[in-house]
Amino acid sequence: MIDLDDTDRALLRALAEDATQSAGALGRRLGLSQPAAWRRIRRMEEAGVIAGRRLVVDRAALGFGVTVFLGVKLATKGRVSLEDFERAVTAIPEVQVVQHVLGLFDYRLRVVARDIADFERVLRRRIMTLPGVGQVEANVLLTEEKRPGPLG
Template structure:
């Protein structure tokens, strides 16, 4: 794909604010026809720049009042495969995000729970029993602001 032009960038900014907009509505905002807007969206999808449109749920509205970021260090890298750990951790419904990272920990997890007691249950019964789980560090989310991305 050739470089993004200013219209592509404006289209991506508009979609990042509200991905539910129709091609017609987007086109009117950008001074394009509906078919021209749709072609640009398809081109951005085919190039791998636009990777779908996701629904964002509000965990608190669904009864999950606590979000915790966990740093997990594998206990014995030689004895347990990374694939076994990843397979097991992704099966835990409270774990929303699993990131394999470099640094002090091997993995970073985003975990939601109803409250601190529920998080303790998830930690003790599910996360600490994972194959290879070793040292764990927890950081409780106090607040979160959504920041505009690089196209801002």
């Protein structure tokens, strides 16, 4: 574990807002030199605090207007391995996130589709045919807002 000071946390917040900012721009924003900002970022990357930088895609702009969270309970845990289910579900392009969870369901999936009819097609033809799928519960995303994380 790495000790982070207030400047490190400010750098993380700034990168969380826009990870494309240069070390020079971040330094100017936080009162650091470009090399000092770069060294701090590099130290956090090497320590695993910064695990990568991701591209955020506007799914609606690409024609994927529906997001559905699926709770999936496996029917036959003994006969179908979790790895078989995970391997099969991650091969479905509309499934954006696969989370193995504790609770009523075994998995939580984030699925995107063009519309409800497209989601129904994905559900019937792809998800319900996966090995071991038993009970499924769908929750359609209505709105989503980004909330400040633990550093906010």
